[in-house]
Amino acid sequence: MRHWLQRRAVARSAIVALTIGLTLLAGLAFISARTAAQASASVAGRQQVSQQWNEVYLKINIEYEMLVDFLEQQSAEGRAVLSGSIGSAEENLRWLNAYGGPDDSAQARSLQNTYGGYSYTLRNLVDVTRGGDEDALRHQARQAALSAAALRKQASLNIARNNLEIGDRLREARQDSDQIKLAVTVISLADLALVVFCTVVLLVYQRSTERQAAESRYRASHDGLTGVANRNLLTEGIEKAIGRTVPGGAGVGLLLIDLNRFKEVNDTLGHHAGDLLLQEVARRLTGASRGTDLVARLGGDEFAVLLSAVDSAEEVMDIGERILAALCGPAELEGLTLDISGSIGVAFYPSPSTSAAELLQHADVAMYAAKRGHNGISMYDPDADQNSFERLTLLGELRRAIENGELELHYQPKVRVGTRTLCGAEALVRWRHPVRGLLGPHLFVPTAEQSDLMRPLTDAVLEAALAQHQRWRHDGLLMPVSVNVGASNLLDPGFPARVAALMDRYGTAAGQLTIEITESALVDDPPRAAAALRDMRDRGVLLSIDDFGTGYSSMSYLQVLPLDELKIDRQFTTEILSTPRGRPIVTAMVELAHALGLQVVVEGVEDERTHEAIADMGCEVGQGYLFCRPLPPDDFATWATEWTSDRTAPALS
Incomplete structure (x- = not known):
């Protein structure tokens, strides 16, 4: 009934x-x-x-x-x-x-x-x-x-x-x-x-709903496959465990476990075998843990064990080694014998971890250190942490650097292949750090891309490049400039209008500014990125796809994007002469670009043999140390004047 x-x-x-x-x-x-x-x-x-x-x-x-x-x-x-x-x-x-x-x-x-x-x-x-x-x-x-x-x-x-x-x-x-x-x-x-x-x-349904709510709360806090706690319950457990600690008393330990070669199991034996393996891992971790410990699956092949009321980091390490020993070893799964192994990262509160967030972060850093060193288990080491305080404070310093004008641009020439005629310059950002000196983009641009600083950083670089282009024009040097743009800018609906406003402010003519984008900039939302590119193209901006061939969907993007130029990444350039397949691959890229009506720019031209090789392939433009390293604006202008005076062909085309 x-x-x-x-x-x-x-x-x-x-x-x-x-x-x-x-x-x-x-x-x-x-x-x-x-x-x-x-x-x-x-x-x-x-x-x-x-x-x-x-x-x-x-x-x-x-x-x-x-x-x-x-x-x-x-x-x-x-x-x-x-x-x-x-x-x-x-x-x-x-x-x-x-x-x-x-x-x-x-x-x-x-x-x-x-x-x-x-x-x-x-x-x-x-x-x-x-x-x-x-x-x-x-x-x-x-x-x-x-x-x-x-x-x-x-x-x-x-x-x-x-x-x-x-x-x-x-x-x-x-x-x-x-x-x-x-x-x-x-x-x-x-x-x-x-x-x-x-x-x-309704009364019957109320009782049923209460049971379902209890089940939902359980499902919300536990992993559906293994039955152990999930990330939410682990986070809550860490907060509660830290909240129960007292100064001078016992601390809290965290073990972060990542399985080795789990992807191979999934790819070779299928997801069912992978699920059985995860369930076996959960059983082993639960069996090796103390009754007061909390075993959790964070997702994929990552597990964690929360250790409450531990006296020292050494005790956490001892427990971690015992759990690692219980985890590793052969397992019989439906007639198949699989070897289970993993890497464990260890962190301890209250020192050096001072909060729940740091405890998780430090355990994660230690786990990757264990995987890199093939140590099996590794304790968090602040000195080896690449995400150190210095890197964490970099974001605030970069924000002030943009506001205080500490960024500067260096320019690398773009040269016509064969004639060696100067045809443009790529703007490359540098940071004149007041303490650390001149920093290359690889030290701060990735940090900006992961925050809200990419927009002001890109706007600052664009404005500096167009302002320099204007100064060069007044000095008689007509030098088209190229600027790299990050993925987040193409998803910003106001970006094309800001580019146009800067071009109007500095009197930049159509065809004098090239925006370089990477394939990764198109992955998140291709329709919006394509719309932004078309908008800029309509405003007289030339468009180049940078690092071509290093992404996953280059061919599909080339069919729909309004591009003018294709840049071949230096990793392919260096293989033209060094590997048997290097030259055929680059030749295929060049032929594809020409079939689509695109100009080809080859990065990483370091010697004459490479220059001759790309000339034979029909590439139009080259960049690399053979011609010139990136230079500050004044030095670049001097170099450009000297380079042009040595050429018999016209200075620019």
Whole structure:
């Protein structure tokens, strides 16, 4: 019975039925009110018509009584009163003709004809009394009496007819009301039964929901595959464990475990075998841990063991070595023997880790150190941590560097292959750090890409490059510039407009600025990136795809992006002469670019043999130390002047 009540179809049917019942009740209430209003309006209308017939009857009686009084006295005063009353019911008859029902209108028109004759007779009688003709007076009096009697009879019949209609309408209204009351009673009883039924269903559902909520809480805090805690519960457990520590007391340890060669198991034996392996790992970790420890799976093949109430980092290491020994070894999984091994990173609170976040971070750093060193287990070492305080503070220093103008650009020339004609310069950002000296982009650009600094950094580099381009123009050196742009900028809807505004500010002509993008900049949201590129292309910006061939989807991007230039990465350039496949690969890239109408720029041209090789392939532009290293703006201008003066071809093309 309970399972039947828990069925969704039953609950939905009950709710639908109750809804229909309540809707019917509301409908009946509306119909009842409307019926009552219609009956009331109908009765009121008939009463108004009946009132008009009463007035007709009354006025005809009054006219006749005045006639009788006049005939008895025949005074001038009686004649004036009689004359004034003649036709007094005409207005009521006109109203009945205009506003009465079909029967009343017909009766009123019929009565109007008779009443008109009666009024005519009264007027003649008044005129006869002035002449003294007694015979004529008696004749007119008899006619008036007959007409008055007929009129009173016809008016009284209409009064009676209207009263009967009012009675009938009232009886019909009472019958309708009784029927509606009966229907309301039946539906109310049905609704009451449905309410009771729905209450029972809701109570059953409430208990079921409570059980499901408990199950959901468990699923939200535990891994569905292995049954151990998940990342959320681990994080909560770390916070609670740290919250229970006291100064000078026991600390908290964390072991972060990553399996070795787990991907090979998945790829070779399938995900089912991988799942069995993860379940076996969870069992081994749980069995090797203390009863107070929390075993968790963080995702993939990463596990963690939270150790509460440990006295020292050395104790954590001892427990970690015991758990590693229990973890590693062969495992029988459905007839297959697999070897399980892993790497463990160890961190300890309160020193050197000072918070839950640092405990997780330090264990992660130690785990990767264990994997790199093939140590099996490694304790967090602040001195070996590449994510040290110096790198963590780099972000704040970079923000101040952008604001204080500590960034500077160096320029590397782009040279026409064969003629060695200078045809442009690529702007390369450097950071003049007040303490660490001149830093290359690899030391700070990745940090900016992972934060909100990429936009101001790119804007600063673009503005510096275009400002330098303007200064070179004023000095007579027309030097197109190229600027690298990060992925986040292409997803910024305002970036193309900012580029155009900078070009307008510094008077940069169309074709004098090239934006270089990497394939990674297109992976996150290709449609938005392509829209941004088309917008910039429409504004006169040339577009180049940098480091071509190092990504995963180059061919698909080349089909849809509005590119002007393709840059071959130096890793391919160095293999042109050093590996058998190097030259065919670069040749294929060049032919592909030319087939798409793109200019080819080859990076990493370091010697004459490479220069000759790319010339034979038909590459248009080269970059590399063979021509010049990146130089500060003034040094680059001096170099460009000297380089151009040594060339027999025109300085720029």
